[in-house]
Amino acid sequence: ILINNTGNKHNNYIRQAKYVNNPHLDGMEEDILYHFSLSTKTHDLPQMFGDVKFVCVGGSPNRMRTFAEYIHEQLEMPSNTADIKDICEGTDRYSMYKVGPVLSISHGVGVPSISIMLHELIKLLYHARCRGVIIFRIGTSGGIGLAAGTIVITDKAVDSFFRPQFEQVVLGKVITRSTELDVDIAQELLQYSSELTDMPTVFANTMCTHDFYEGQGRLDGALCSFSTEEKFEYLRKASKAGVRNIEMESSVFAAMCHVCNLKAAVVCVTLLNRFEGDQISTPHDILMEYQQRPQRLVAHLIKKRLGLI
Ligand code: R2B
Numbered sequence: 001i002l003i004n005n006t007g008n009k010h011n012n013y014i015r016q017a018k019y020v021n022n023p024h025l026d027g028m029e030e031d032i033l034y035h036f037s038l039s040t041k042t043h044d045l046p047q048m049f050g051d052v053k054f055v056c057v058g059g060s061p062n063r064m065r066t067f068a069e070y071i072h073e074q075l076e077m078p079s080n081t082a083d084i085k086d087i088c089e090g091t092d093r094y095s096m097y098k099v100g101p102v103l104s105i106s107h108g109v110g111v112p113s114i115s116i117m118l119h120e121l122i123k124l125l126y127h128a129r130c131r132g133v134i135i136f137r138i139g140t141s142g143g144i145g146l147a148a149g150t151i152v153i154t155d156k157a158v159d160s161f162f163r164p165q166f167e168q169v170v171l172g173k174v175i176t177r178s179t180e181l182d183v184d185i186a187q188e189l190l191q192y193s194s195e196l197t198d199m200p201t202v203f204a205n206t207m208c209t210h211d212f213y214e215g216q217g218r219l220d221g222a223l224c225s226f227s228t229e230e231k232f233e234y235l236r237k238a239s240k241a242g243v244r245n246i247e248m249e250s251s252v253f254a255a256m257c258h259v260c261n262l263k264a265a266v267v268c269v270t271l272l273n274r275f276e277g278d279q280i281s282t283p284h285d286i287l288m289e290y291q292q293r294p295q296r297l298v299a300h301l302i303k304k305r306l307g308l309i
């Protein structure tokens with residue numbers, strides 16, 4: 001809660017911190033959320049989204065549709081799953097599904113893709129006058145010294161130098177933002193993981209890189225500038241820094257949610273142990289089961305918070 005004391009007794013008021021942090025927004029007559037194909041003039045955002053309490057984001061549009069269907073089943077919604085429509089059908093950049101108080105959105109691969117989505121999502125929550133929202137990234141990752149299928153709940157999102165920060169070039173200068181995540185939500189998730197079967201879970205640091213191949217120390221890209229020994233030395237260093245998984249969005253996700261007062265958690269399953277290889281060779285059906293783990297864990301928290309279990 002921010003206490004905004006303007007000094008004028010008629011103007012003193014208490015309000016919850018806004019989800020946006022941009023004075024320029026107030027002067028805009030219309031806000032077009034271009035990559036969602038939504039706008040404040042053409043859509044009644046408070047009516048469409050005002051009841052949203054949980055937002056789950058993940059890379060793939062199909063996975064986020066499956067998650068929406070799963071949540072629909074878990075919340076025992078009366079409607080038919082066939083009625084779950086892509087709210088962003090006017091664009092193929094992102095997909096968005098709403099099931100009761102849960103919004104499920106795809107963000108594509110990598111920092112630029114998720115950051116564009118988050119700008120528009122955070123403005124959407126603001127325009128819709130949402131309150132008390134929790135956001136989760138449910139994703140996949142490469143594990144460091146963990147058996148495939150392990151869930152990592154992110155403590156700190158770190159960069160490729162193992163620093164808990166996110167750097168962005170703004171007007172030709174580097175600005176640095178903290179990648180702090182919500183400690184209470186992470187602890188709650190960790191506790192619930194022990195209540196579920198097939199949910200091996202750790203709480204550890206997650207490294208966010210800007211590439212899947214060389215950027216994650218893989219030897220199997222189209223090019224490779226380092227030796228096998230150098231790869232393992234880097235992974236050992238990461239491990240020493242408390243990193244247990246590598247993915248491609250957590251740092252900007254944590255940084256933007258932190259600046260915008262949105263409670264956030266990152267829950268990623270590992271698809272392989274990077275000390276054992278680089279290729280993802282696990283059979284398809286096993287990978288599908290792994291990908292459901294973060295969904296099941298987050299759905300469990302949502303049901304607890306809604307008082308359904
Ligand atoms: C995990 O998996 C994707 C790359 O395969 C990327 O979006 C990520 O963070």
Ligand code: URA
Nearest residue numbers: 140141142246247248
């Ligand atoms: N996603 C990543 O970014 N890295 C992996 O190794 C697996 C999934």
